Amino acid sequence: MFSRIAIIGAGHIGASITRATAEALPDVQVALYDQSPDVRARAKEIGLGVIVDAPEEAVRDADLVILAVPVGAMGPAAQGIADAMKPGAVLSDVGSVKASVVAAVKPRADAFFVPGHPLAGTEQSGPDAGLAHLFHNRWMIVTPLNDPRPEYQEAVAALSAFWRALGARVEVMDAARHDVVLAVVSHLPHLIAYNIVAMAEDLEAVTESEVVKYSASGFRDFTRIAASDPIMWRDVFLNNREAVLEMLGFFTEGLTELQRAIRLGDGAKLQEIFTRARRVRREVIEAGQDSPAPNWGREN
Amino acid sequence: MFSRIAIIGAGHIGASITRATAEALPDVQVALYDQSPDVRARAKEIGLGVIVDAPEEAVRDADLVILAVPVGAMGPAAQGIADAMKPGAVLSDVGSVKASVVAAVKPRADAFFVPGHPLAGTEQSGPDAGLAHLFHNRWMIVTPLNDPRPEYQEAVAALSAFWRALGARVEVMDAARHDVVLAVVSHLPHLIAYNIVAMAEDLEAVTESEVVKYSASGFRDFTRIAASDPIMWRDVFLNNREAVLEMLGFFTEGLTELQRAIRLGDGAKLQEIFTRARRVRREVIEAGQDSPAPNWGREN
Numbered sequence: 001m002f003s004r005i006a007i008i009g010a011g012h013i014g015a016s017i018t019r020a021t022a023e024a025l026p027d028v029q030v031a032l033y034d035q036s037p038d039v040r041a042r043a044k045e046i047g048l049g050v051i052v053d054a055p056e057e058a059v060r061d062a063d064l065v066i067l068a069v070p071v072g073a074m075g076p077a078a079q080g081i082a083d084a085m086k087p088g089a090v091l092s093d094v095g096s097v098k099a100s101v102v103a104a105v106k107p108r109a110d111a112f113f114v115p116g117h118p119l120a121g122t123e124q125s126g127p128d129a130g131l132a133h134l135f136h137n138r139w140m141i142v143t144p145l146n147d148p149r150p151e152y153q154e155a156v157a158a159l160s161a162f163w164r165a166l167g168a169r170v171e172v173m174d175a176a177r178h179d180v181v182l183a184v185v186s187h188l189p190h191l192i193a194y195n196i197v198a199m200a201e202d203l204e205a206v207t208e209s210e211v212v213k214y215s216a217s218g219f220r221d222f223t224r225i226a227a228s229d230p231i232m233w234r235d236v237f238l239n240n241r242e243a244v245l246e247m248l249g250f251f252t253e254g255l256t257e258l259q260r261a262i263r264l265g266d267g268a269k270l271q272e273i274f275t276r277a278r279r280v281r282r283e284v285i286e287a288g289q290d291s292p293a294p295n296w297g298r299e300n
Numbered sequence: 301m302f303s304r305i306a307i308i309g310a311g312h313i314g315a316s317i318t319r320a321t322a323e324a325l326p327d328v329q330v331a332l333y334d335q336s337p338d339v340r341a342r343a344k345e346i347g348l349g350v351i352v353d354a355p356e357e358a359v360r361d362a363d364l365v366i367l368a369v370p371v372g373a374m375g376p377a378a379q380g381i382a383d384a385m386k387p388g389a390v391l392s393d394v395g396s397v398k399a400s401v402v403a404a405v406k407p408r409a410d411a412f413f414v415p416g417h418p419l420a421g422t423e424q425s426g427p428d429a430g431l432a433h434l435f436h437n438r439w440m441i442v443t444p445l446n447d448p449r450p451e452y453q454e455a456v457a458a459l460s461a462f463w464r465a466l467g468a469r470v471e472v473m474d475a476a477r478h479d480v481v482l483a484v485v486s487h488l489p490h491l492i493a494y495n496i497v498a499m500a501e502d503l504e505a506v507t508e509s510e511v512v513k514y515s516a517s518g519f520r521d522f523t524r525i526a527a528s529d530p531i532m533w534r535d536v537f538l539n540n541r542e543a544v545l546e547m548l549g550f551f552t553e554g555l556t557e558l559q560r561a562i563r564l565g566d567g568a569k570l571q572e573i574f575t576r577a578r579r580v581r582r583e584v585i586e587a588g589q590d591s592p593a594p595n596w597g598r599e600n
Contacts, residue, residue, distance in 0.1 A: 072567075119517045122594030123581070129594065139514060184506050186517035192492055193518075195554045197577035203550060206484050212583045214439060217419045217486035218493075220590045221525060225518060227581035230574035237562045237570055248559055250503060252552075254495045259548055262537045267372075270537055274530035277497035281423070281527035283512045290520045294422030294429065296596040 001161050002090070003028060006062035008055055008077050010034035010043045011229070012121060013094050014068035015130025018049050020166040023132040033058040034127075035069075043127040056084035064162065067093040067105075072235035075104030082108045090155045092116050096182060096232070098143045098175035100239035112155035116142045117178065118168060119186075123227040136167035137288075143175040183243035187236055188251060191244065193225035194233070301461050302390070303328060306362035308355055308377050310334035310343045311529070312421060313394050314368035315430025318349050320466040323432040333358040334427075335369075343427040356384035364462065367393040367405075372535035375404030382408045390455045392416050396482060396532070398443045398475035400539035412455035415475065416442045417482075418468060423527040436467035437588075443475040483543035487536055488551060491544065493525035494533070 005021065007014045010032050018030050031050045034040050043051045052058045059065050059081045069077045074095055085091070091113045095101040098115050107113040120138040122129065140163040144156050160170040173181075196219070200211040211219060237244055261269040285292045305321065307314045310332050318330050331350045334340050343351045352358045359365045359381045369377045374395055385391070391413045395401040398415050407413040420438040422429065440463040444456050460470040473481075496519070500511040511519060537544055554573075561569040585592045 119514060124594045131594075138516065180505050181510055181514060182517065184500070184503060185511055185514045185519040189496060189518035189522055191558060192496060192555070194574050194577045195558055196489060196492060196551060197580045198573045199550050199554050200484070200580050201576065202554070203484065203547075205480050205546070208580070208583075210481055211485055212580070212587050212589065214419060214481060214485045215584050215587075215589045216438065217482065218489035218525060219485040220584050221521060222489055223577070223581040223584045224590065224596070225521060226574070226577035228574075228578075230571050230578060233574050234567050234570040238565055238567050241562055241565070244562060245559065246505070247503075248555070248562075250499050251496060252555070254499050254502070255492070255548070255552070258491060258495055259545065262541055262544060262548075265538055265541070267534050267538050270534045271530050273498045274494050274526070274528075274533050276501065277494045277523070277526035278528075278530060280497045280500050280508070280512070281523040283508075284515045284520050284523045287512050287515070289512065289515045290524065291598060294424045294431075296524070296598055298591060298596055 001158050001165070002062075002064040004062045004064075005030045006058040006065045006081075007032045007068055008034075008058065008065065008081065009068035010039050010048065010051070010127045011068060012125050012129040013118070013134075014066075015043065015048055015127045016120075016132070016134040017066060017068065017094075017166070019130045019132035020135055022049065024165050024167065025162075031058040031062065039127055046128060048127055048130060055081045059085050059089075061086060062089060064090045064092065064159070067091070067095075070229075070232045070235040071095040071097045071101060071239045074101045075106070078105040078107060082106070082111075085111055088112070088151075090114060090159060092159055094118055096186065096236045097239040098178045102143070102145065102175050112147070112149070112152055114142060114144055114156050114159045115175065116140060116159065116163070117182070118163065120168075121228075123224050125229040125232075133167070135163065138168055140168035140170045141173050141178055142170060143173055143178050179240050180243045180246075183240055183247045187240055187244050188247045190225055190228065190233055191237065191248070192251070193222040196222050197226040301325075301458050301465070302362075302364040304362045304364075305330045306358040306365045306381075307332045307368055308334075308358065308365065308381065309368035310339050310348065310351070310427045311368065312425050312429040313418070313434075314366075315343065315348055315427045316420075316432070316434040317366060317368065317394075317466070319430045319432040320435055322349065324465050324467065325462075331358040331362065339427055346428060348427055348430060355381045359385050359389075361386060362389060364390045364392065364459070367391070367395075370529075370532045370535040371395040371397050371401060371539045374401045375406070378405040378407060382406070382411075385411060388412070388451075390414060390459060392459055394418055396486065396536050397539040398478045402443070402445065402475050412447070412449070412452055414442060414444055414456050414459045416440060416459065416463070417478065418463065419486075420468075421528075423524050425529040425532075433467070435463065438468050440468035440470045441473050441478055442470060443473055443478050479540050480543045480546075483540055483547045487540055487544050488547045490525055490528060490533055491537065491548070492551070493522040496522050497526040
């Protein structure tokens, strides 16, 4: 598959790939680079593996280079390593948006660029948040280019095999479709969570400390989602604008319908909509996408 | 405190009070009634305690009667037991809205009505969802009436002591203020979760099965909240209309601001709002209202 891997970016995902590779593929050598000296120092401190001080040094001998930086930084990150990369190496990424990354990343002519997105991650950030099990049973979506070279399909197969070795389930998808699907299942939920949580400090009738004090009634679940890295998410919204705005339109229409039902006292309409939502929950649990334990098994 | 308690409604909360009382106050006798024969049968089957077939029978000897029915059913439930209640007994409830319950419940002249709302509950419903630990370290908000009788304060104190015995932390609050605070921390979050989950089946660009398949990317967390009892929540929105519409106004304004920032590519604005939201998460964790474990400690 690959014997040497370079990871550019030692945040939550880069650190998790490093830990997962060390666990699942102990013979594979991983070199890790991050543009922040503080992050590199911290990564060394916690023994994350081979941390190098220049991106060229990380990629020089690597058969696979994975860009694990915010979506808006993918283009510059790829450019910074293009000359130093080993001829014929595979280049990949983990960005949450794919079409804009495909447009921004200009790989060297002899490289094989296979974009990808592991649907995994917690609300935590930085090298300390590296989790070896992060990709277990999670989807890895690969969005191959229309690259006619025969070796390109081998590169796709090798990258897929690598992610399967880390425990992921690999799916191939068109980049544009990926961006629409993710707008619904991930980007819009995060936007809504950010919005309701940020709202807490603007209220006049209720203080922020009251919101925090009684947050276990529902609000706190949004705060977890809204704790995700602000720069990563800024870039997601800037780079998946059309799909997010489209889904936001659907969301707002639905919310306006609910608002009107509340204003007019239309209990039948409310009950019908709420009952539909409950059915979707059952499907999520049946699909093995969440635990049926109440409150995710937490006691309170 | 109380030696005999009657609980009207054997759903998630009624069943949890029964289980919690059996654990914390084993000498207290609890009689449970539910208007649904199926629920009563199921409650008997799982050994929930003394299940009676008529509300009058449950309340006849009770020093404390707790109404644990949907908010819209509180008035009729109180009326149905008024004549049968023991003279001078304490009447309470667990409704998620307080002002409308205070207006709807007409207690007998010799009864002491002390409205309350335990801020506890999972997304599950019915007698099987009764959890003895549900109220541990959770807030119980008591909203006393302006009742001038000297024994009324004793009734408030006795009810508070009962909930403390079940593990709750008791707060006294004005009913109207309760309804505004809960609109923010609980009602609005539930409405939003219902909306985004119900939206899944209306989309054209993405199928519902795709949403379910990739739901772990964020969407699934909303499905948990949206799995709560539709009738209970219908009644919440019908009975806390003004406060919910007010908070919905704030939410929509914030969302419009985010939408505009996405459309105009205003990354600085997005980053600023997302960073604020992260700070609120830290406060929630510092206040002990949620676990700092990533993903609530779940592996995926």
